[in-house]
Amino acid sequence: MSAxxxxxxxxxxxxxxxxxxxxxxWESRKGLIGWFSAVDHKVIGRRYIxxxxxxxxxxxxxxxxxxxxxxxxxxxxxxxxxYNQVFSMHGTTMLFLFAVPVMEAVAVYLxxxxxxxxxxxxxxxxxxxxxxxxxxxxxxxxAFALNTGAEAGWFSYVPLAGPEFSPGKRTxxxxxxxxxxxxxxxxxxxxxxxxxxxxxxPGMTLSRIPLFVWSELITSFVVMFAMxxxxxxxxxxxLDRLVAxxxxxxxxxxDALLWQHLFWFFGHPEVYIIFLPAxxxxxxxxxxxxxxxxxxxPAIVLxxxxxxxxxxxxxxxxxxxxGLPQLGSSFFTASSMMxxxxxxxxxxCWIATLWLGRPVYKTPxxxxxxxxxxxxxxxxxxxxxxxxxxxxxxxxxxxxxxxxHYVLIxxxxxxxxxxxxxxxxxxxxxxxxxxxxxxNFALAFIAFNAAFFPMHILGLQGMPRRVYxxxxxxGWEGMNLFVSLSSxxxxxxxxxxxxxxxxxxxxxxxxGPNPWNAGTLEWATSSPPPPYNFARIxxxxxxxxxxxxxxxxxxxxxxxxxxxxxxxxxxxxEAAPDLREPSAADSIWPFLASLAVGATxxxxxxxxxxxxxxxxxxxxxxxxxxxxxxxxxxx
Amino acid sequence: xxxxxxxxxxxxxxxxxxCANLPKSLEPAGPNADxxxxxxxxxxxxxxxxxxxxxxxxxxxxxxxxxxxDGELPLERGRSGEIVATRIVVSxxxxxxxxxxxxxxxxxxxxxxxxxISGQQARVIELTGHQWWWEVRYPDHDPARTxxxxxxxxxxxxxxxxxxxxxxxxxxxxxxxxxxxKRDLIPGQVNRLDFTVxxxxxxxxxxxxxxxxxxxxxxxxxxxxxxxxxxxxxxSQLAPASQPSGKEAQAGQGAFLSSSCSLCHTIRGTPAGGxxxxxxxxxxxxxxxxxxxxxxxxxxLAAWIADPQAVKPGAxxxxxxxxxxxxxxxxxxxEQLE
Numbered sequence: 001m002s003a004x005x006x007x008x009x010x011x012x013x014x015x016x017x018x019x020x021x022x023x024x025x026w027e028s029r030k031g032l033i034g035w036f037s038a039v040d041h042k043v044i045g046r047r048y049i050x051x052x053x054x055x056x057x058x059x060x061x062x063x064x065x066x067x068x069x070x071x072x073x074x075x076x077x078x079x080x081x082x083y084n085q086v087f088s089m090h091g092t093t094m095l096f097l098f099a100v101p102v103m104e105a106v107a108v109y110l111x112x113x114x115x116x117x118x119x120x121x122x123x124x125x126x127x128x129x130x131x132x133x134x135x136x137x138x139x140x141x142x143a144f145a146l147n148t149g150a151e152a153g154w155f156s157y158v159p160l161a162g163p164e165f166s167p168g169k170r171t172x173x174x175x176x177x178x179x180x181x182x183x184x185x186x187x188x189x190x191x192x193x194x195x196x197x198x199x200x201x202p203g204m205t206l207s208r209i210p211l212f213v214w215s216e217l218i219t220s221f222v223v224m225f226a227m228x229x230x231x232x233x234x235x236x237x238x239l240d241r242l243v244a245x246x247x248x249x250x251x252x253x254x255d256a257l258l259w260q261h262l263f264w265f266f267g268h269p270e271v272y273i274i275f276l277p278a279x280x281x282x283x284x285x286x287x288x289x290x291x292x293x294x295x296x297x298p299a300i301v302l303x304x305x306x307x308x309x310x311x312x313x314x315x316x317x318x319x320x321x322x323g324l325p326q327l328g329s330s331f332f333t334a335s336s337m338m339x340x341x342x343x344x345x346x347x348x349c350w351i352a353t354l355w356l357g358r359p360v361y362k363t364p365x366x367x368x369x370x371x372x373x374x375x376x377x378x379x380x381x382x383x384x385x386x387x388x389x390x391x392x393x394x395x396x397x398x399x400x401x402x403x404x405h406y407v408l409i410x411x412x413x414x415x416x417x418x419x420x421x422x423x424x425x426x427x428x429x430x431x432x433x434x435x436x437x438x439x440n441f442a443l444a445f446i447a448f449n450a451a452f453f454p455m456h457i458l459g460l461q462g463m464p465r466r467v468y469x470x471x472x473x474x475g476w477e478g479m480n481l482f483v484s485l486s487s488x489x490x491x492x493x494x495x496x497x498x499x500x501x502x503x504x505x506x507x508x509x510x511x512g513p514n515p516w517n518a519g520t521l522e523w524a525t526s527s528p529p530p531p532y533n534f535a536r537i538x539x540x541x542x543x544x545x546x547x548x549x550x551x552x553x554x555x556x557x558x559x560x561x562x563x564x565x566x567x568x569x570x571x572x573x574e575a576a577p578d579l580r581e582p583s584a585a586d587s588i589w590p591f592l593a594s595l596a597v598g599a600t601x602x603x604x605x606x607x608x609x610x611x612x613x614x615x616x617x618x619x620x621x622x623x624x625x626x627x628x629x630x631x632x633x634x635x
Numbered sequence: 636x637x638x639x640x641x642x643x644x645x646x647x648x649x650x651x652x653x654c655a656n657l658p659k660s661l662e663p664a665g666p667n668a669d670x671x672x673x674x675x676x677x678x679x680x681x682x683x684x685x686x687x688x689x690x691x692x693x694x695x696x697x698x699x700x701x702x703x704x705d706g707e708l709p710l711e712r713g714r715s716g717e718i719v720a721t722r723i724v725v726s727x728x729x730x731x732x733x734x735x736x737x738x739x740x741x742x743x744x745x746x747x748x749x750x751x752i753s754g755q756q757a758r759v760i761e762l763t764g765h766q767w768w769w770e771v772r773y774p775d776h777d778p779a780r781t782x783x784x785x786x787x788x789x790x791x792x793x794x795x796x797x798x799x800x801x802x803x804x805x806x807x808x809x810x811x812x813x814x815x816x817k818r819d820l821i822p823g824q825v826n827r828l829d830f831t832v833x834x835x836x837x838x839x840x841x842x843x844x845x846x847x848x849x850x851x852x853x854x855x856x857x858x859x860x861x862x863x864x865x866x867x868x869x870x871s872q873l874a875p876a877s878q879p880s881g882k883e884a885q886a887g888q889g890a891f892l893s894s895s896c897s898l899c900h901t902i903r904g905t906p907a908g909g910x911x912x913x914x915x916x917x918x919x920x921x922x923x924x925x926x927x928x929x930x931x932x933x934x935x936l937a938a939w940i941a942d943p944q945a946v947k948p949g950a951x952x953x954x955x956x957x958x959x960x961x962x963x964x965x966x967x968x969x970e971q972l973e
Binding site: 079080081084152153157159160164165250251254255256257287291292293295296299321322323326329330333334337338340341344345347348349351352354355356357358359369372373376377380381383384386387388389390391392393394395396397460461462464465466467468469470471473474475517519544547548 | 657658659660661668670671674675678679682685686689690692693695696697699701705708709710712713716717720721723724727728731732735736738739741742743745746749750766800804805806808810812815816817818819821822823824826827839840841842843844845846847848849850851854948949
């Protein structure tokens with residue numbers, strides 16, 4: 001510590017002065033340039049969440065438009081051209097622009113707080129990721145507004161999505177949007193994984209990591225292994241379309257099924273990329289309202305890992321109708337059944353937690369209970385879909401539409417809404433209305449089941465997916481009308497949620513640091529947290545440090561610089577203090593780099609030369625970003 | 636445009652509904668669908684029980700009376716019950732595993748049952764998917780006995796059938812819910828589906844893989860004839876088209892052959908030999924127009940020919956400029972092609 005006298009450290013300052021210095025070091029700058037330069041994970045996380053919610057609204061409106069079209073037989077409200085775009089935009093938006101980003105966004109906001117550090121790892125990469133995601137999403141929806149929306153579904157099967165059967169630029173926009181969002185997702189996955197492995201507060205050994213953090217860590221690895229498959233697939237598609245390669249053209253030796261293998265090798269893990277963080281949310285929220293630690297922590301961690309691994313061994317169950325050999329299909333039946341075991345372990349552990357605890361019925365817990373009731377239905381219909389003979393009947397019908405909405409809305413969106421109610425006070429400093437929350441839950445739970453349960457029956461009665469209309473004689477009209485009305489009611493439950501969030505931002509009760517008396521670290525700091533997260537980095541001796549320490553962590557780290565951005569790096573296993581490291585300052589370069597990258601991606605829809613011309617601005621912005629500052633290295 | 640639509644709706648509502656069986660997976664009409672339906676009900680029964688038990692367990696967990704003095708602080712609460720809870724959870728996980736293994740085996744055995752239906756001396760029918768109609772071919776070693784038809788698959792009830800599935804454009808999927816599960820038609824690949832239909836009847840189905848604009852109107856019916864009637868049907872279909880009778884129909888044939896119709900459609904026994912659209916040699920014997928977008932009536936046929944894009948927007952059949960007389964003639968002619 002020979003250089004100690006050169007810098008101002010937290011040991012030199014009293015609480016008030018420490019706050020002053022840390023704020024000056026960590027605060028995001030004001031003004032327009034400051035706004036685009038921010039790298040604070042809380043600022044970026046908030047923007048990420050709000051943007052993902054904005055896309056949720058757009059995707060939801062697309063769903064309502066579809067339901068209006070399907071409310072009557074032979075309806076002509078949308079017509080095939082618009083309907084095909086609308087359902088493609090709905091699926092694409094919900095999966096790529098809402099579900100994956102929002103789960104990562106919550107991680108961006110919460111993980112550094114939960115592991116007790118000042119900042120996310122690689123904060124500039126994180127900011128870059130947000131702008132790339134934003135640009136990709138905006139590009140997609142602006143294209144839709146200009147009648148160039150995706151039209152071959154969120155899965156874009158070739159040859160339908162190929163140059164011959166989808167001429168024009170619609171599918172090119174879709175394929176490039178994939179590139180945008182995958183770059184963003186990979187960047188976040190890296191920042192989150194490194195934050196969890198290297199930034200944990202001293203004492204937070206592997207067995208003390210909060211379960212939500214575990215789930216996001218495992219999800220990050222799933223992202224890193226799954227996303228490249230779809231990036232390769234979408235790049236091959238755009239090459240087929242743009243420079244006439246023939247990867248997917250059977251007439252020239254390409255293979256139509258290759259696309260499906262690549263897409264689902266990503267597409268099935270994708271479900272777990274969305275679902276695992278949601279289970280992490282449940283494991284974080286449920287103990288707080290059971291008033292005891294979660295039951296079976298090691299079992300849940302192992303179940304998360306099991307889910308993460310098995311997620312890569314299931315993709316073929318999306319392809320049972322393609323005529324694959326029976327033996328191979330049987331393997332994928334077995335693995336698809338097996339993934340029910342880790343999910344089952346988690347459900348049993350949560351019920352045991354409630355059993356042993358003393359439940360407090362607040363809105364977050366209500367949504368968690370709704371999640372268990374709905375998700376188990378979706379899991380069981382998933383077991384049905386794993387059986388090859390049954391899948392041959394229900395595949396590509398409304399039964400499957402019902403199944404995956406039970407899994408994705410029940411399994412992920414309900415926990416996410418619970419998470420909004422639960423962490424809203426941490427983010428804004430105010431509570432959401434409990435009364436509106438109860439109405440919100442009741443409406444969402446009833447309307448969800450009314451909207452999606454009848455779809456099981458419609459599927460068994462032969463209604464295929466992705467049809468823009470259906471004949472009157474098929475006898476599907478009554479149930480479709482009921483589904484459409486219920487889906488509007490389900491949409492209203494989100495309006496109620498939105499109203500509650502907006503109203504509470506202004507009029508909500510002041511929350512205080514720990515309104516739920518929860519046990520994890522994010523509740524140890526003020527609500528909303530200061531730019532530097534923790535005035536003094538906590539030291540952990542327990543999985544629920546605030547419960548073991550009666551409201552405060554066991555100890556504090558001393559010796560970190562207050563006059564510059566400095567963070568503590570710890571070892572991946574034991575979280576022993578390892579070294580102090582400067583953390584990146586605000587910078588406009590990540591934003592400029594995202595513009596350059598975005599322009600390159602966008603240009604390459606129209607000409608392959610854009611990749612060449614775009615390389616220059618990308619290189620310039622990256623050089624600006626990484627330009628050595630010559631700041632004296634401490635130690 | 637509006638009035639035509641109105642007319643369409645009128646013709647639709649006047650045709651007797653229910654001439655074909657509604658497409659229902661759980662009303663099986665053959666051993667394939669039987670096996671799947673049985674398996675489905677087994678899985679459903681297990682699922683209902685499992686879900687019921689989970690919800691019951693959750694309910695008890697929430698409502699059970701809490702023992703006094705169970706610890707007031709979160710870290711002390713429920714400690715005494717943890718050993719019992721561990722045992723219960725472990726046994727539940729074991730039970731889940733056993734149930735899943737049982738279901739997997741059930742699924743395997745059903746799959747074997749389905750595989751066993753295949754093979755034996757099946758009648759081969761070739762089905763080729765097109766955007767947005769089905770070409771059906773009944774191959775025979777004697778080319779003169781090879782039949783090409785569209786949008787209807789005819790089989791003898793009680794006899795095994797092997798469908799050979801191909802596509803020339805995008806991926807489609809064959810699905811007649813009452814008869815069998817789906818099998819995709821994939822360009823560059825030949826798929827097979829073996830099945831038997833037990834009960835004679837007409838079964839409705841449609842394309843199950845999204846195939847573009849008119850995926851919704853790519854209907855198909857499967858007609859199972861009583862075994863003894865099948866050959867008679869086959870013979871009647873093999874015959875070339877009958878010569879038109881009556882002035883109007885004769886004029887209609889002339890109009891058909893001299894307009895662009897014959898560039899895409901074949902009518903055996905006439906010079907019309909186009910291969911782009913469905914074979915029309917016996918079009919009047921079919922049950923639907925435009926891949927079952929509309930039922931086979933004169934009105935529906937008129938609407939379809941007069942303006943295909945109004946009936947099925949995006950369909951590859953272009954609008955042909957015809958005078959009212961030409962249209963009536965063609966209708967009269969086509970109506971005779973039984």
